[in-house]
Amino acid sequence: MSAPETGTDDLADRVAAWIAADPDPASRDELRGLTDDELAQRFSSPLTFGTAGLRGPLQAGPSGMNEAVVLRTTAGLARRLTDRCLGGGTVVVGRDARHGSESFAHAAAEVLAAAGFRVALLPRPLPTPVVAFAVRHLGAVAGVQVTASHNPPRDNGYKVYVDGGAQLISPADREIEAAIAQAGPANAIPRTPVDPAGEDLVERYLDRVAALPHGTDRGIRIALTALHGVGGATAVAALRRAGFSDIHTVAGQFDPDPDFPTVAFPNPEEPGATDALLALAERVGADVAIALDPDADRCAVGIPEPHGWRMLTGDETGALLGDHVLAVAPAGSLVATTVVSSRLLEALAAARGARYVQTLTGFKHLVRAGNGLVYAYEEALGHCVDPDAVRDKDGISAAVLVCDLAAGLMARDRSLADLLDDHAVEFGVHATGQVSRRFDRIEERAAVMDAVRRRPPSTLAGMAVESEDLAVRRDRLRTDAVVLGGARAGESVRMVLRPSGTEPKLKAYMEAVVPVADRAALAGARARAERLLAELRTAVPWE
Secondary structure (H helix, E strand, C coil): CCCHHHCCCCHHHHHHHHHHHCCCHHHHHHHHCCCHHHHHHHCCCCCCCECCEEEEEECCCCCCECHHHHHHHHHHHHHHHHHCCCCCCEEEEEECCCCCHHHHHHHHHHHHHHCCCEEEECCCCCCHHHHHHHHHHHCCCEEEEECCCCCCCCEEEEEEEECCCEECCCCHHHHHHHHHHCCCCHHHCCCCCCCCCCCHHHHHHHHHHHCCCCCCCCCCCEEEECCCCCCHHHHHHHHHHCCCCCEEECHHHCCCCCCCCCCCCCCCCCCCCCHHHHHHHHHHCCCEEEEECCCCCEEEEEEEECCEEEECCHHHHHHHHHHHHHCCCCCCCEEEEECCCCCHHHHHHHHCCCEEEEECCCHHHHCCCCCCEEEEEECCCEEECCCCCCCCCCHHHHHHHHHHHHHHHHHCCCCHHHHHHHHHHHHCEEEEEEEEEECCCHHHHHHHHHHHHHCCCCEECCEECEEEEHHHCCCCCCCCCEEEEEEECCEEEEEEEEECCCCCEEEEEEEEEECCCCHHHHHHHHHHHHHHHHHHHHCCCCC
């Protein structure tokens, strides 16, 4: 059987060959029950590596996540590692608790073992950062985590770590895809049974995270939700090991549940996803609220304010954690964020004697920002607070450091909100927001981007616009995105338009910066920044 993505013209022959080689009887039956149009869609193109690995719907055929795709993907990964003279090394394999994750993780482990690799198969569903940590801790040649992170319940995915625990980056992703195309029939790929490892790697991860806090104050009450994912038990264990004992969890969202029954989308960014968390925080009188996404690589933070609880933006948390990390980092340390994130970290780094780098979206770029990296974040709630141990975003270590910061402030009769005010007075109000639109067809999304490139707006929020098409750059910031910006009388606005790398969305990232004369002027400056953001929202090209 030739691989379906090699370009065979006869759809019926490709489908028949795939069915004959699919080791899963349920998948074979699923394909036999589809119409010709449905089959044409399933076989139009295979899954490819995007911003965070492979992700797709749980369905039979080369365009979905299923056992055959996992087997062939792992064979391609093994071939690429062997070609790079890394054969025989250790590969870490982990999984979340989504539908299919257990069988996919075992299939991946068995293919790698048969290909001659030592396989560390993690013992149970665990957060993605544990895999990233284990790759680096063991000196492994690669890691695989079966997860779709915060995607809807119908999805799953396959995330690959290389280069000392960093996510795939080109050309490695394209090389693996080329090897997958040559992998042959799924049922002919050799497999060797693998016994799961013990808990030692989890214990070493917890020890590392517990050692991150800078202070010794622990007198805060924490509310936490795992959003039905795999981070709950590990996060509570990490917080307790770090010395925090007053922890309250959202019981109905604590245990892993692949159907995510209490949330429309299991993503802390989505409206309503943290309602139960904030209600718990209010009820128990918490000092800080923590929401993890389902694979616990993202951390959202909620704080109490005079008029109730609210969730911080990723940019707000990014500035808080960046300042906290830099407080103990050597002079000249490096911090990084992305082209779609706030510009506040750049100003903060300059004031703290640190270096700053801007990268493309995704932690595969952020963790490669340069030598001396001590902190990186992206506005989508991802924070890397310990790059030496975890070269990826890690919601659990971020949560521990947030609580460390909050506890230290509380001991001085201050709060996270007070520190946000300090940043605004020192650097100006940096108000950020995001809007997105889902598209049924990629062509529609591309048409919007093309229209912006050909006819960028002349003004934004009354300010003359300068536009930059990042697609024509010749450096590491080249990507499918357009940056629009304007400034007037000390104020500035910015909008970045780009397609999502993980979902069929077009996103607009907005920022308004308003200077603050003194603390008495803070409320007025914040109100002005919000008015500017509202004007930016009306200027989004699909609104």
